[in-house]
Amino acid sequence: MTMQVTATAIADVKLIKPDVFGDERGFFFESFNQREFASLVNGGEAVEFVQDNHSRSAKGVLRGLHYQIRQAQGKLVRVIAGEVFDVAVDIRKGSPTFGQWVGALLSADNKMQMWVPPGFAHGFVVTSESAEFLYKTTDYWAREHERCIAWNDPAIGIDWPIGFAPVLSEKDRSGKLLKDAEVYP
Structure with a gap:
């Protein structure tokens, strides 16, 4: 086995810890294994990833809460x-x-x-001086279907671990409250 999988408080969202092999030279780990992912994360069902994305952000940048109302994307993020x-x-x-x-x-x-399955909005805030974020998606990005929920919607009540106002894009500043947003059935 090359990964340990833990269900979160929302059972469909999983945390994945790879087995890391390291010594004085550095380290090695499998960041993705289709068979183990299907077996341990997705109830035996294979997932096809079609796109890899890479972002770099400075401290305090908050991206999200993003989703696509059509062409829903599952995301494997690290x-x-x-x-x-x-x-x-x-x-x-x-x-x-x-x-x-x-x-x-x-x-x-x-x-x-973290495995974020289709049907979820996703976001993150950078807590270090900068961060590079990689994620695989199960469907292609489609601007016309992209939606954004307000990062600070009081009905959701996310406890972001920052003591300052985050840096937001225009899209993220314009996110809708969950009660006004298009959601999945």
């Missing part, structure tokens, strides 16, 4: 430099955890990954 607080919000109207969130610190040091 950090290769620095640290972020990563968040998934259940926006599946019929779900018993609708409107609830889970979050975890992902860093280059802990090498943790």
Whole structure:
């Protein structure tokens, strides 16, 4: 086995800790293994990733809460430099955890990954001086279907671990409250 999988408070969102092999030369780990991912993370069902994305952000940059209302994307996310607080919000109207969130610190040091399945809004804030964030998606980016929920929606109540106003893009400053947003059935 090359990974340890832990369910979060929202069972569909998983934290993945790879087995890391290291010595004085450095380290090695499998960042993705289709068979193990299907078996341990996704109930035996294979997931096809179609796009890899890479972003770099400075301390205090908050990206999210993003999702696509059509061409819903599952995301396997990780950090290769620095640290972020990563968040998934259940926006599946019929779900018993609708409107609830889970979050975890992902860093280059802990090498943790988070599986954010389709049906969730996703976001993160950079808690280190900068961070490089990688993620695989299960569908292609489609600007016309992209939506954004307000990062600070009081109905969701995310406890972002920052003591200052985050740096936001125009899109993220214009995010809708969950009660006004398009959501999944």
